[in-house]
Amino acid sequence: xxxxxxxxxxxxxxxxxxxxxxxTWNDEYADVTAFRGAKLQDEVFYPLKARSINEEGNLxxxxxxxxxxxxxxxxxxxxxxxxxxxxFVEDFFGCSASLYEDKKILxxxxxxxxxxxxxxxxxxxxxxAITLDVMPELHEKQAYLSLQDLCREFGCTYSYxxxxxxxxxxxxxxxxxxxxxxxxxxxxxxxxxxxQGDTSTCWAQxxxxxxxxxxLPEEKFSFDADSMTSxxxxxxxxxxxxxxxxxxxxxxxxxxxxxxxxxxxxKHVQEVHFYDSDDIDDIKWAVYQHxxxxxxxxxxxxxxxxxxxxxxxxxxxxxxxxxAEKPNHDVVIIGWDDHYSASNFPGKVAGxxxxxxxxSWGATFGENGVFYVSYYDTNIGDQAVSxxxxxxxxxxxxxxxxxxCGWVGQVGYNKAKIHAANIxxxxxxxxxxxxxxxxxxxxxxxxxxxxxxxxxxxxxxSRVEVARGELEDAGYYTIPFDRPYSVKxxxxxxxxxxxxxxxxxxxMAIEYPADALSQHADISDGEGYISNNGLDxxxxxxxxxxxxxxxxxxxxxxxx
Numbered sequence: 001x002x003x004x005x006x007x008x009x010x011x012x013x014x015x016x017x018x019x020x021x022x023x024t025w026n027d028e029y030a031d032v033t034a035f036r037g038a039k040l041q042d043e044v045f046y047p048l049k050a051r052s053i054n055e056e057g058n059l060x061x062x063x064x065x066x067x068x069x070x071x072x073x074x075x076x077x078x079x080x081x082x083x084x085x086x087x088f089v090e091d092f093f094g095c096s097a098s099l100y101e102d103k104k105i106l107x108x109x110x111x112x113x114x115x116x117x118x119x120x121x122x123x124x125x126x127x128x129a130i131t132l133d134v135m136p137e138l139h140e141k142q143a144y145l146s147l148q149d150l151c152r153e154f155g156c157t158y159s160y161x162x163x164x165x166x167x168x169x170x171x172x173x174x175x176x177x178x179x180x181x182x183x184x185x186x187x188x189x190x191x192x193x194x195x196q197g198d199t200s201t202c203w204a205q206x207x208x209x210x211x212x213x214x215x216l217p218e219e220k221f222s223f224d225a226d227s228m229t230s231x232x233x234x235x236x237x238x239x240x241x242x243x244x245x246x247x248x249x250x251x252x253x254x255x256x257x258x259x260x261x262x263x264x265x266x267k268h269v270q271e272v273h274f275y276d277s278d279d280i281d282d283i284k285w286a287v288y289q290h291x292x293x294x295x296x297x298x299x300x301x302x303x304x305x306x307x308x309x310x311x312x313x314x315x316x317x318x319x320x321x322x323x324a325e326k327p328n329h330d331v332v333i334i335g336w337d338d339h340y341s342a343s344n345f346p347g348k349v350a351g352x353x354x355x356x357x358x359x360s361w362g363a364t365f366g367e368n369g370v371f372y373v374s375y376y377d378t379n380i381g382d383q384a385v386s387x388x389x390x391x392x393x394x395x396x397x398x399x400x401x402x403x404x405c406g407w408v409g410q411v412g413y414n415k416a417k418i419h420a421a422n423i424x425x426x427x428x429x430x431x432x433x434x435x436x437x438x439x440x441x442x443x444x445x446x447x448x449x450x451x452x453x454x455x456x457x458x459x460x461x462s463r464v465e466v467a468r469g470e471l472e473d474a475g476y477y478t479i480p481f482d483r484p485y486s487v488k489x490x491x492x493x494x495x496x497x498x499x500x501x502x503x504x505x506x507x508m509a510i511e512y513p514a515d516a517l518s519q520h521a522d523i524s525d526g527e528g529y530i531s532n533n534g535l536d537x538x539x540x541x542x543x544x545x546x547x548x549x550x551x552x553x554x555x556x557x558x559x560x
Contacts, residue, residue: 046078046079046080047078049076049080050075050076050077050078050080053076053165054070054075054076057069057070058165059074059075059076059082059165059167060074060165060166060167061074061082061084061147061167061168061169062166062167062168062169063092063168063169063170063173064170068088071480072088073085073087073088074088074147074167075139075144076165077134077137077144077146078137079134079135080162081133081134081146081148082146082147082148082160082167083134083137083144083145083146083147084144084145084146084147084150085142085143085144086098086099086105086142086143086144086145089107089145089150090289091289093109093150093154093173093175093176094109094175094176094177095107095108095109095110095176096108096288096289097143097145098187098189098216098217098218099138099143099217099218100188100217100218101217102118102138102141102218103117103118104116104117104118105117105118105136105143105145106187107145108176108179108182108288109153109154109176110176110177110179111179112125112126113125113126114153116132116136116145117136118135118136118137118138118143119135119136119137119138120132120135120136121133121134121135125153132146132149133146133148133149133152134146134148134149141218147167147169148160151169154173154174154176155171155172155173155174156169156170156171156172156173156174157169157170157171178281178284178285178288180337180338180339181335181336181337181338181339182284182287182288182335182336183334183335183337183356184213184287184291184292184334184335185334185335185356185370187217188216188217189213189216189217189291189292189334190213190216190292190334190358191209191212191213191216191220191221191222192222193358193359193360193362193363193368193369193370194208194209194225194360194362195360195361195362195363196225196360196361199229199238199239200238200239200240200241200242201225201229201238201241201242201360202241202329202330202331202360203241203242203243203244203246203247203330204225204228204229204242204247205225205330205360206247206294206295206330206331206332206360207228207244207247207248207251207294207330207385208223208224208225208228208247208257209292209294209332209358209360210291210292210293210294210332210385210386210387211223211251211257211267211269211387211390212292213291213292213332213334214290214291214292214386214387214388214390215267215291215390216291221257221259221266221267222259222260223256223257223258223259223260224256224257224258224259224260224261224262227256227257227258228247228250228256228257228258229242231255231256231258232246232249232250232255232256233249233250233253233255233404233405233520233521233522234246234405234517234518234520234521235520236516236517236519236520240516240517242517243296243383243517244294244296244330244383244385245406245407245408246405246406246517247294247385248269248272248385248406248407248476249403249404249405249406249407249511250406251269251272251387252269252270252272252406252436252476252551253399253401253403253404253406254268254269254393254399255404257269265393266392266393267390267391267392267393268390268391268392268393268395268396269387269389269390270389270390270391270395270436270478271387271388271389271475271476271477271478272385272386272387272388272389272475272476273286273290273385273386273388273473273474273475274383274384274385274473274474274475275293275381275384275385275386275473275474276381276382276383276384277378277379277380277381277382278381279381279384280375280381282473283295283333283355283381283384283386284336286384286386286388287333287334287335287336287386290386290387290388291386291387292332292333292334292358293332293333293384293385293386294330294331294332294333294383294384294385295330295331295332295333295355295357295380295381295382295383295384295385296327296328296329296330296379296382296383296384297319297321297327297329297330297331297357297373297377297379297380297382298321298323298325298326298327298328298329298378298379299321299328299329300312300321305361305364305365306319310346310347311345311346311347312346312371313344313345313346316344316345316372317366317367317370317371317372318340318344318345318346318354318371318372318374319345319371319372319373319374319377320345320346320347320349320373320374320376320377321377321378321379322347322349322376322377322378323378324378325378326379327379327382327383330360330383331357331358331359331360331373332357332358333355333356333357333380333384334356334357334358334370335355335356336353336354336355336356337353337354337356337372338352338353339352339353340352340353340354340372340374342374344372345374349374349376350376351375351376353374353375353376354372354373354374354375355372355373355375355380355381356370356372357370357371357372357373358370359371386475388475389477389478395553396433396434396553396554396555397430397554397555397556398427398428398430398553398554398555398556399551399552399553400422400424400495400551400552400553400554401551401552402422402523402525402526402527402528402547402548403509403510403511403526403547403548403549403550403551404511404521404522405511405518405520405521405522406438406509406511406549407438407440407476407509407510407511407549408510408511408512408514408518408521408546409509409510409511409512409514409544409546410440410504410506410507410508410509410510411506411508411510411530411540411543411544411546412504412505412506412507412508413505413532414505414506415505416500416501416502416503416504416505416507417498417499417500417507418498418499418500418506418507418508418530418531418532419496419497419498419530419531419532419533419534419537420496420497420498420499420508420528420529420530420531420540420548420550421451421457421460421494421495421496421497421528421529421530421531421537421548421550422494422495422526422527422528422548422550422551422552423454423492423493423494423527423528423529424492424493424494424495424527424552425490425491425492425493426487426488426489426490426491426492426493426554427489428489428556428557429486429487429488429489429556429557430486430487430489430554430555430556430557431484431485431486431487431554431555431556431557432450432452432481432484432485432486432487432493432495432552432553432554433480433481433484433485433553433554433555434478434479434480434481434552434553435448435466435467435478435479435481435495435497435550435551435552435553436476436477436478436479436550436551436552436553437476437477437479437497437499437509437549437550437551438474438475438476438477438509438549439471439473439474439475439476439477439499439501440474440501440504440506440507440508440509441474441501441502441503441504441507442472442473442474442501442502443470443471443472443501443502444470444471444474444499444500444501444502444507445468445469445470445471445499445500446467446468446469446470446471446479446497446498446499446500447465447467447468447497447498448465448466448467448468448479448481448495448496448497449463449464449465449466449495449496449497449498450463450464450466450481450485450493450494450495450496451463451464451493451494451496452485452486452487452491452493453491453492453493454491454492454493454494455492457529457537459494460494460496460529460534460537461535463494463496464485466481466482466483466485467479467480467481467482478553484555486557487554493552495550495551495552497550498534508530508548508549509548509549510540510544510546510547510548510549511523511546511547511549512544512545512546512547513545521546521547523541523545523546523547525547526540526541526547526548527539527541528540528541528547528548528550530543530544530548
């Protein structure tokens with residue numbers, strides 16, 4: 001059957017109600033009744049029908065050989081039109097799209113800017129008024145735009161088969177290109193400038209500023225850097241400083257972020273992308289679509305606020321370090337200007353162009369806390385982090401993990417491919433729905449498996465594949481399974497991942513006590529195994545003295 005029994009029952013109820021409304025005593029109310037019937041179909045029946053289609057996964061979008069559905073952000077809207085979520089729109093069309101106060105959507109596509117309004121056919125292309133065919137909608141705090149309208153604007157062909165709930169996009173799809181300049185301040189997507197004072201907490205200040213920016217403009221948060229620096233798993237004195245991997249481990253383990261003045265964690269970081277200094281365009285795309293990107297630079301900290309640094313032009317707030325020193329300070333990239341003149345920087349710089357960066361030295365530094373760092377700076381873009389996947393804290397009930405310090409090192413068999421398995425004991429009757437791990441390089445391919453009844457390493461041979469794919473960027477990823485897998489309280493289960501990272505011979509991230517920062521890493525809480533071939537397994541705790549960075553996420557089984 002195409003629809004669920006619930007949908008059929010609702011349809012019958014609505015039909016009976018509709019017929020009852022038509023049973024009037026005189027013609028005086030006939031027109032009114034007809035009007036109410038039309039409204040009934042549009043305002044009640046269509047949303048119910050759309051909900052059923054979405055719940056049953058009947059709607060599909062086909063583009064060439066690729067197919068997308070509800071899990072990808074494609075839904076049937078309340079007016080029986082195919083809609084796409086803003087994250088899908090950004091990725092598919094190559095644009096930037098943000099929701100403001102649950103009312104307005106700003107979309108940048110190359111040199112064009114669009115303004116859409118929730119539940120309105122009125123829109124703007126730059127300063128010109130346009131009329132949409134389908135109203136944008138808001139569902140569970142997520143905004144959706146009509147694929148029909150977007151394809152018309154972006155020059156591709158859209159068709160829809162309403163009988164089979166099959167949408168198709170064809171023709172020459174031209175993805176948007178990056179503008180020559182972009183500034184998140186102009187989009188209200190930058191949080192307040194922080195001031196670290198005389199502390200060594202730039203790594204936390206930058207990470208949380210980038211995280212706050214990623215949530216803007218839809219959600220405004222002020223996260224507590226003191227909690228990140230004092231209450232993380234590393235347990236070292238804050239005077240030792242930190243780095244981007246410490247920040248990421250704190251966030252993906254759900255130890256934070258805590259809101260300033262509160263001890264609650266309202267957001268869970270589920271996806272993080274890593275970049276380096278060779279990824280200039282990738283960093284721009286990350287800023288464009290996800291918000292601020294933290295990065296490391298070298299700053300002459302022997303001088304106050306770079307005031308006497310030979311690499312800094314105070315009049316232009318322009319900085320370019322061209323020496324060989326390693327990074328020692330973290331800032332947040334909040335935009336760029338390809339035409340920013342090389343003459344603004346002290347000394348000789350190879351060419352024009354600069355990233356717009358927000359510092360953590362208070363608003364008196366630079367341009368209200370912001371300065372320009374040349375594309376040709378030695379370190380800009382190194383250790384860059386984009387917080388690309390942030391969810392509400394009720395997304396899962398349980399996180400299973402044994403790597404609170406996160407990625408400290410890596411293991412492998414001197415080749416790109418490695419098999420790894422983490423063993424966990426179910427805390428209660430649950431559905432295990434996802435797993436999380438680090439991809440340590442670009443274009444990492446993965447296969448994920450589940451063992452619901454783990455006894456010993458021989459049980460790993462009965463693993464069942466639950467997901468596979470390829471990850472374009474390095475980073476941390478949460479991968480949903482093809483379906484939930486049930487585990488009973490007290491039973492052991494295994495998460496198995498097979499990773500292959502081109503150009504790497506140690507592709508699996510581990511935590512272990514490697515240096516002064518990670519000296520307190522606790523490897524006693526894990527049971528992990530690695531394998532060269534997926535058949536013969538060895539303990540990673542015994543072999544490498546560490547824990548696997550391989551998490552699992554579960555939801556409680558709802559009682560009837």
